[in-house]
Amino acid sequence: MARGVLYPGRQVEAVVTGRHAPSGEAARFVELYWHVRWRVDEPQDSKVLSYPSVHLVFEEPEPLVYGVVRDLFVRRLEGEGQVLGVKFRPGCFRPFLDGPVSALADRVVPAAEIFGPEVAEAGRDVLAHRETADLAVPAERFLLDRLPEPDPVADEVAGMVDRLIARPDLFRVDQAAGVLGVSTRTLQRLFAEYVGVSPKWVMRRARLHEAATRADAGDAVDWAALAADLGYFDQAHLVRDFTATVGVPPARYARSA
Incomplete structure (x- = not known):
């Protein structure tokens, strides 16, 4: 899958x-x-x-x-x-x-x-x-037969998203803007126009993907260590974030995945 x-x-x-x-x-x-x-x-x-x-x-x-x-x-x-x-x-x-x-x-x-x-x-x-x-x-x-003219900005934004997805440890939009070499306002404007969601959402989703992937692997997960790796304040913060989207805490999800 x-x-x-x-x-x-x-x-x-x-x-x-x-x-x-x-x-x-x-x-x-x-x-x-x-x-x-x-x-x-x-x-x-x-x-x-x-x-x-x-x-x-x-x-x-x-x-x-x-x-x-x-x-x-x-x-x-x-x-x-x-x-x-x-x-x-x-x-x-x-x-x-x-x-x-x-x-x-x-x-x-x-x-x-x-x-x-x-x-x-x-x-x-x-x-x-x-x-x-x-x-x-x-x-x-x-x-x-229906491809539009290439848009260099779209290519640039696609690269930005790829870089953020590869960095699930990034937590704040100003951090992401610094990594990408643009202002926070520019980053937010580009993502609204081209991606459809905010850079904060992209970063949060990258962290949740990583947490779910670790849970799906079937190995024991040190959730406190993973929370630290992903930039959460603590394990409880990771649990709240995961539960709010997936519907169950990550440890329970791992047991039933």
Whole structure:
């Protein structure tokens, strides 16, 4: 399971996942194509700690665009089905829009509103396949015909997000601004316009991803030491932060992951 998927052990028998890398010009905008196929006897919820990325998802009954989900993303799986998602690089969905990406935060909109009615036919073509690479081909073909002009600022912001994600020990926005070589105000403005969420949210989510990944590994976790590594004031601060988003304390999550 990909990093950020919670309780991965519960899904291995009922859910098949795949990832496929973009090619050519699409790689400037797209981080990866992800594929989920499931068959469940009883409905189950898939829970994800989202990344600061916008997704175009080819699914039934229509393709949708998902803005960054700031809380816990929950998808109910029922019966049998599949979806193919296009995960855009953080900041790199902005060239497809007429306004800031923050307008999409916590929202799901019909993809036709952004990509036009042709996206419905593309969705049928995508979902006619079953293997990840085969689904990705028509999805990428659709995107390549509609790529906007490259935006150097989007590329710059994507690099900023990558650097913050790689530094879960960063806790304050002024720290992040110093590492990135910009003012705090500039950083906040760029993230609202291009990423859709604040730099503080990105840093907090990076810490939660790291905590969940440690818990999923199955090894004993020294939560006090991890809290210190991630820049929390103390273990209690980590526990409050994790519980507020995931719904259970990290130690309890580790026991049931």
